[in-house]
Structure formats: C-alpha cells, structure tokens
Ligand SMILES: Cc1ncc(C[n+]2csc(CCOP(=O)(O)OP(=O)(O)O)c2C)c(N)n1
C-alpha cells in the first residue's frame with residue numbers, strides 16, 4: 001500500500017487548494033461542541049498537505065461526530081453505527097492510492113464497533129483513524145459509553161456511571177501490530193494539529209484518541225471553552 | 226480366515242481370497258459385465274479415512290470419461306465423531322449415467338463400506354436399493370475385541386432380510402502389505418476396486434491423484450498409485466462382475482467441478498477481484514478456491530473478523546470503484562443485514578453469495594435446505610429492495626456470478642445469489658464456458674465529473690443513475706444511509722424520502738421488464754404444475770419425466786429470479802388446474818393440530834407466489850437435511866393431483 005505521504009508527492013496538476021476548497025456543508029454541531037475544533041484542525045491539515053479533494057475519503061459511522069464527512073468537500077462515506085473501519089479497509093484494499101480517514105465516536109469505536117477496532121488495528125492498513133471521545137453518547141442523548149468516567153450520571157445510569165472506564169489507549173497498545181497510537185485533546189489546538197500531522201505521515205494505521213468536549217451532556221467533565 | 230456366522234449365510238459372498246503376492250498376478254475370475262444406463266455408488270467410512278477423496282477422484286475420472294455424474298457428500302454432523310459409529314458416516318454418493326445426470330437419484334446400487342456401522346447408517350437412512358451390492362471391510366468380523374465382533378453380528382442380523390449382496394473384502398489386510406497405517410490407505414484401495422468394477426481408465430485415475438495430492442510429496446503420489454493398483458488387482462481376482470455405462474457421444478469440451486468452485490471461477494470471470502468473508506460451512510470452500518488462484522494471479526480474499534465486517538469491506542471496495550462480493554451462509558446473512566440496507570440506500574453495487582444450509586440458528590450446518598428465500602428478500606428493517614437469483618445447476622453457479630456482477634453494477638443494486646449445500650458440494654460436468662467479453666467488468670471510470678451531474682441523478686422513469694467514485698475530479702460528495710436527495714444531501718422531508726424509495730424500487734421493476742417469462746418443462750398446460758427454485762431442478766424434472774411416462778398430466782417450472790419475480794407467471798399458472806411448489810424448507814401440513822387454510826405456514830416460494838399472483842399455490846416441502854429424491858417427488862405429484870372434475 002502506498003502511504004498518504006507518498007500520495008502527496010504524486011500531485012501531477014498545478015492546482016493549489018485553500019481551506020475553502022475543503023469546506024463542505026455548514027457544521028451543525030451544538031455551539032461549543034469540540035467536534036468543531038477537530039474539523040478546523042483537519043481542514044488545516046488537508047490544505048497544508050495539499051491533498052486533492054477527489055483523492056481523499058472520510059469514512060464515518062453514526063453519531064454526532066460521524067457527521068464529520070458531510071462538513072468537508074472531499075469524498076465521504078457516512079455508514080452505519082460502529083462499522084466505519086471495515087468500509088475504510090475495503091476502500092483502501094481496492095484503491096490504495098486514496099488518502100482514507102476514519103472518524104468515529106467513543107460509542108461507535110469502543111462499544112458497538114469494538115471488534116472492528118481491535119482487528120483493524122491488527123491489520124494495520126494505511127488509515128488515519130480519529131476517535132472523537134466525548135465520554136458519552138451524544139446523538140442518542142446522554143447514555144453511558146465505555147469511556148464515561150465512573151460516577152458521571154447519564155440517562156441510563158442516573159445514579160452515576162457504575163464501572164470505571166475502558167482505557168482506549170492501553171487497549172490499542174495491547175493489540176499486536178498496532179503501529180501508531182496517540183492521544184490528544186481538541187482543546188489543546190497546537191498539540192492536536194501536531195498529532196494529526198504525525199498521524200497522517202505515519203505509514204500504517206494511526207489511531208488517535210481525541211478528548212472532546214460535549215457541553216450539552218458532559219459539562220464539567222472536561223475543561224469549558 | 227473368515228468365519229461365516231449363520232446370520233450372514235445367504236447374504237454374504239465370501240470372496241475367496243488367498244493372501245499373498247500371487248494375488249496381483251492372478252488371472253482373475255471370469256466376470257459378468259452388466260450394461261447399465263446408470264448406476265449409483267457410495268463410499269462410506271469413518272470420518273478421516275478418506276472416503277470423500279476416493280469418491281471425488283472417482284467422480285472426476287468418470288466425468289472425464291464422458292459419463293454424466295452427480296455427487297453428493299455424506300457428511301458427519303461432528304468434526305470428530307467416534308470411530309465405528311453410524312453418526313460418523315462420511316463419504317460420497319456418486320450417480321453415474323450414460324447421459325447427463327441432474328440429481329442424486331433415489332437409491333444406491335453399490336456401496337463400499339469401511340466398517341459395518343457406517344453401512345448401517347446408510348441402510349437406516351433408506352439410502353440403499355434392496356438389491357444393492359455391498360463391498361464391506363471384513364476385519365471387524367474377527368476383531369480381537371469381543372464387543373466389535375458382537376456389533377458386527379448384530380449389524381449383519383439387522384440387514385439380513387433386505388436382499389443386499391454383501392461381499393466381504395480384506396481391505397485392511399491387503400493395505401498393510403504396502404503401508405503401516407491402513408486408515409491412510411484404504412480409500413485408495415477402494416478407488417482401485419471401483420476403477421476395476423466400472424472399467425475406469427487407470428491413467429486418468431493416476432492423473433487425478435496427482436492433481437488431488439499436488440501439495441503433497443512424490444512419495445505420497447507413488448504410494449497412492451500402488452494402493453489403487455492393489456485394489457484394482459484384488460477386485461479383478463475376486464469379483465465376478467463388472468459394470469459398464471457407455472457414455473453417450475459428446476464432442477463438446479467439458480469441465481467438471483463442484484458448485485462452490487464454479488462460483489469462485491464465475492467470480493473471477495466476472496472481473497470481481499475482492500472477496501470478503503468469514504468462514505462458515507458450506508460457503509467457505511469458495512474462498513479456499515479463490516485464495517489459491519488470487520495468491521498466484523492477483524486479487525484479494527479478505528478473511529474479516531466477522532460477517533458484518535466482511536460486508537463492510539466488500540461495500541467499501543465496491544464504493545471505491547469495482548464491484549466486490551461477500552460470501553456466507555444463513556447465520557452470516559443475518560449479521561450482514563444492516564450493511565445490506567446501507568448498500569441499498571447508498572446504491573453501492575454489491576454481490577452477496579449465500580450458500581444456504583439448514584436453519585434456523587446453527588441448524589444443520591452441513592446439510593441442504595432452502596430456507597433463506599424470504600430472508601434474502603425481506604430480512605431488513607425499512608424498505609430495501611434487492612435482486613435475488615438462485616442458480617439451479619452447477620453450470621449456473623458459474624454463470625450466475627457474471628450476471629450478478631453486471632446487474633449489481635448496472636442497477637447500483639445489491640444482488641443476493643442463493644446457492645445451497647447440495648450445489649456447493651455436488652460435482653457435475655458441464656460444457657466448458659466460452660469466454661465472453663460481456664462477462665468482464667469495465668475499469669472504474671475516473672474521468673472528471675461534469676458540472677451539474679449529481680451522485681443520484683435518478684432517471685425519473687427507471688430510477689437509474691450513474692455512480693461517481695472517489696478519484697473523480699469535481700464529484701466529491703458524501704454518501705449516507707440517511708434519507709437523501711439526488712445530490713446526496715441529507716433531507717428528512719416526506720417528498721425526498723418517498724422519492725428515494727420510489728427510485729430504488731423502480732430499478733427492480735425495470736429489471737423485471739427485461740426478463741423473459743420462463744418456459745414450463747414437460748407440457749405447456751395440464752393438471753398439475755410444480756414450481757421449484759434452486760438445486761431441486763434436476764430432481765423435479767426427472768420426476769416430471771417419470772410421472773408423465775406413468776400417465777400423469779404434470780409439468781414443472783423452475784425460477785431463477787426470485788426478486789424481481791420472473792414475468793408471466795399468472796398466465797402460466799392459469800393453464801394448469803393446480804399449482805404447487807416443491808421446496809426443501811418447512812411448511813405446516815394440512816391436518817396438523819390447529820393448522821387451518823388461513824393460518825397455515827407455507828413453503829417460502831409458495832408464500833411469495835400467492836402474494837404476487839393471487840393464485841392458490843399449494844406446496845409440498847420437506848426438511849430431510851438431504852436433497853429431494855425424484856421418487857419422492859413423483860409420489861408427491863400423485864398426492865397433489867387435483868381430483869378429476871375439480872375445475
Ligand atoms: C445499530 C444501531 N444501534 C444504535 C444506534 C443508535 N445510535 C446512534 S449514535 C449512537 C451512539 C453515539 O455515541 P458516540 O458513538 O459516542 O458518538 P457521539 O454522538 O457522542 O459523537 C447510538 C447508540 C444506531 N444508529 N444503530
């Protein structure tokens with residue numbers, strides 16, 4: 001498989017792309033939602049790397065965060081809950097020259113999609129995988145997710161989330177053949193961008209957990225904007 | 226030497242074997258050659274003793290010699306069944322004919338059994354003709370273990386009155402002259418006996434052995450050849466009969482394979498280069514075949530972490546430009562359901578092969594059933610129309626794949642191919658397909674998209690639109706499983722939602738308009754029309770021939786397209802006084818407790834036909850875990866015949 005970075009070198013036309021060349025529909029996340037920050041950082045990365053919009057694909061599952069591809073002007077695949085990774089793998093297997101990004105929520109990735117997550121880490125295809133971890137189910141309105149901190153109340157565990165959270169990083173590191181595992185936060189923009197950049201230039205699967213604020217449901221569990 | 230117990234007297238021919246090197250060279254007994262139109266032979270052993278390899282080689286050689294052949298595997302239910310147990314019987318049934326053979330037939334005429342318990346299994350299953358000849362390993366009669374000797378005697382008593390002709394054969398004893406472990410040699414010895422009896426060309430046998438054991442060493446090949454010769458010579462020296470089935474002349478080049486190999490080869494012919502799967506019987510062997518080819522010539526078999534992922538990978542690959550496919554059986558189809566809905570909604574072309582087995586749940590994993598028809602059509606929340614095609618022969622397993630790929634691509638649709646365990650493992654010769662350029666997939670169109678072209682620019686009258694794939698400049702858009710408009714923009718309005726449904730449904734109607742009405746087999750009109758689908762075609766048509774010869778006014782109709790339904794059915798049905806389906810799935814029987822005309826659960830095809838045609842289509846269905854026998858279908862035809870005067 002060719003890596004994302006190789007792909008840039010094959011730019012054979014003289015177009016240059018500005019930020020607006022990557023902007024899709026107006027983002028509909030709540031005001032103050034951390035997903036906006038991730039979108040801004042990703043757009044900045046795409047234009048910095050001058051990725052051709054037609055050779056770039058964003059694949060997502062279902063959730064607030066999975067609306068991501070709609071807000072870009074690349075190719076996008078907004079699929080079913082938990083199962084973005086198999087679709088992305090299929091795309092990459094058939095068209096290794098495309099730059100393929102995956103965006104998932106924490107429920108999407110570590111709960112319903114956990115099997116695909118573990119195994120795709122192991123297959124290690126050349127994908128940039130972003131897990132937007134707000135520690136809660138956002139789209140379905142405030143249910144406990146595997147990464148919800150213990151004690152945080154939710155609509156399904158009103159007395160406080162019962163179990164300690166799953167640690168996505170230690171789990172990912174436990175998968176043999178995982179080749180790039182990182183953690184960052186959307187509210188630390190410089191670190192976020194540097195991590196995305198490193199992930200993009202890594203050849204193989206880059207898994208990035210991005211701590212993300214959800215001011216609607218987890219106000220207080222992460223820093224306010 | 227063999228002691229003959231009184232229970233065996235009269236039914237057992239003790240082959241007068243004098244052990245020793247003289248055997249091989251002995252001039253042999255005089256043989257009566259029986260000339261036959263057809264003959265059915267079974268080889269059964271404990272699992273792991275290689276009866277299947279023996280039969281597969283025998284079947285392939287027979288096909289190469291021009292005989293019609295149909296083979297059916299006899300599969301134990303468990304991977305490690307106990308030795309010498311009826312439930313462990315493993316092997317094959319091979320029906321040989323002078324002309325084409327289209328199904329496994331009724332009764333077996335000759336059996337090679339490696340012990341008396343596996344023989345009992347076949348006897349109890351009613352598989353054997355009353356005058357069948359049985360070649361039976363004799364070592365158990367004189368085994369050191371008294372329990373085994375006793376079991377043997379009881380078995381002999383159980384079969385004593387049937388009329389079988391039992392010939393005991395010192396298979397183990399003879400094999401031990403060549404190998405240390407007779408369990409690893411008897412199957413080739415048996416092959417040698419069959420080669421003698423059916424007058425098979427030994428060069429072809431050796432060629433087939435070389436092919437079958439191509440991954441093994443030369444020593445294995447040489448040992449197997451010696452064992453075959455040993456069996457051949459033993460039979461020549463001790464048997465008093467041979468069987469001749471002269472093939473009808475045929476100058477067309479033929480190929481011989483099972484249905485799963487045909488599906489794999491068809492997939493390659495269709496230009497599909499990616500198969501995503503998760504292992505499940507009886508579908509898996511397609512991927513074995515493809516892996517072997519793809520590893521050498523390019524292409525991908527992706528063994529995913531589960532069936533859901535397999536569907537997702539195939540969808541991703543298709544979305545990226547070329548049609549990919551996923552292959553599974555019932556439980557896997559259930560898991561893929563949500564993804565199939567997504568493929569329908571996003572109009573990503575996709576081919577799904579479901580090699581059906583017995584259900585529900587884990588059901589009968591190795592056995593034949595046709596119980597997934599309604600699931601293939603309807604298992605999906607929301608309205609998600611797809612194309613469903615069922616090949617009826619092994620030859621059709623090949624051609625269905627090119628058809629499926631082309632329909633999937635042209636209609637941006639999900640095409641489900643319903644094969645079954647009978648086709649999957651059955652081996653049959655068929656005319657070698659002549660390569661046709663229409664089979665092949667065009668390379669993905671990566672040209673720039675003209676301004677104004679939409680990802681779902683539906684043609685109002687057909688619902689068809691040209692897809693845009695990643696890499697096409699100016700075509701960027703996000704596909705989504707949410708309700709969307711022509712531009713793939715998410716929209717929840719009633720108008721947009723309804724329009725999308727209408728467009729996706731219209732494609733199916735357009736496909737239906739392109740199909741030609743099927744032709745009944747046997748007669749254009751009459752008293753009874755039997756409707757079937759899938760692997761039962763051969764048995765149903767043979768039953769029609771026999772019933773018509775016996776004076777019944779019966780015909781049959783075999784459907785390949787189940788969604789959309791083939792056109793013209795109502796008109797055909799009206800030319801018969803009664804219409805009934807014959808299927809391998811469950812239906813209530815009238816007369817069962819609480820069952821009424823109104824609440825009766827019917828065979829799956831009959832359910833569909835009633836809904837589509839408003840004709841009172843009856844059904845006769847069975848779930849025996851094995852293919853239907855033509856004789857049983859003839860009997861059903863008698864039962865289904867409308868009474869005279871019932872207009
Ligand atoms: C099979 C299936 N089950 C459940 C749902 C409902 N559902 C949609 S999104 C979601 C969870 C969202 O949480 P997360 O993945 O963390 O993403 P977020 O919305 O917080 O970004 C659920 C349960 C669904 N769409 N499909």
Ligand code: SF4
Nearest residue numbers: 029030033064138214
């Ligand atoms: S609910 Fe939370 S995660 Fe979803 S858009 Fe609003 S702020 Fe973002």
